[in-house]
Amino acid sequence: xxxxxxxxxxxxxxxxxxxxxxxxxxxxxxxxxxxxxxxxxxxxxxxxxxxxxxxxxxxxxxxxxxxxxxxxxxxxxxxxxxxxxxxxxxxxxxxxxxxxxxxxxxxxxxxxxxxxxxxxxxxxxxxxxxxxxxxxxxxxxxxxxxxxxxxxxxxxxxxxxxxxxxxxxxxxxxxxxxxxxxxxxxxxxxxxxxxxxxxxxxxxxxxxxxxxxxxxxxxxxxxxxx
Numbered sequence: 001x002x003x004x005x006x007x008x009x010x011x012x013x014x015x016x017x018x019x020x021x022x023x024x025x026x027x028x029x030x031x032x033x034x035x036x037x038x039x040x041x042x043x044x045x046x047x048x049x050x051x052x053x054x055x056x057x058x059x060x061x062x063x064x065x066x067x068x069x070x071x072x073x074x075x076x077x078x079x080x081x082x083x084x085x086x087x088x089x090x091x092x093x094x095x096x097x098x099x100x101x102x103x104x105x106x107x108x109x110x111x112x113x114x115x116x117x118x119x120x121x122x123x124x125x126x127x128x129x130x131x132x133x134x135x136x137x138x139x140x141x142x143x144x145x146x147x148x149x150x151x152x153x154x155x156x157x158x159x160x161x162x163x164x165x166x167x168x169x170x171x172x173x174x175x176x177x178x179x180x181x182x183x184x185x186x187x188x189x190x191x192x193x194x195x196x197x198x199x200x201x202x203x204x205x206x207x208x209x210x211x212x213x214x215x216x217x218x219x220x221x222x223x224x225x226x
Contacts, residue, residue, distance in 0.1 A: 034058025
């Protein structure tokens with residue numbers, strides 16, 4: 001049964017869409033704001049996400065950006081009451097697969113979902129990379145190895161998870177809070193101090209290539225630069 005995450009702050013519309021998709025055979029979870037939506041996304045794998053654009057606490061565009069940082073392949077449909085071209089363009093820039101303007105028919109939404117899931121199913125054989133190239137390093141994620149010129153450094157599980165997140169967002173900033181939630185589960189003070197230790201360790205491993213830098217981005221987090 002395909003799994004769908006619906007994030008919609010309108011309780012009536014949210015319940016209506018959830019019940020309709022459930023009736024059509026989709027395991028559908030619902031959140032009512034962007035923060036809750038991100039928490040649910042990180043707690044369970046989904047085959048497709050449906051995000052309202054205008055929501056309290058965190059809008060749909062911001063939520064989509066954070067989802068894309070961790071799981072680039074999950075398809076996203078935006079729901080919006082706006083019809084301005086600028087909003088549509090912004091939606092596709094942050095990685096939307098489709099865009100549905102309210103009011104819409106449930107049948108139309110269902111057909112769009114089915115079309116997207118068929119397209120993703122056809123490309124499902126293209127697996128997520130397991131080896132990442134970082135300058136002169138090869139990062140073998142499944143075996144937790146950082147390899148350079150035939151020499152290898154065994155990484156811990158946390159080091160591997162953190163480096164994978166940074167490698168997936170190469171040359172792009174990754175926020176401290178997001179990294180903590182993705183790798184440690186929450187952004188508590190204790191975990192933040194722990195992450196700083198792991199960042200220092202990764203810097204030590206990567207310094208063998210002067211072209212590779214793991215830098216602090218003031219007010220944001222970290223960036224792995226090549």
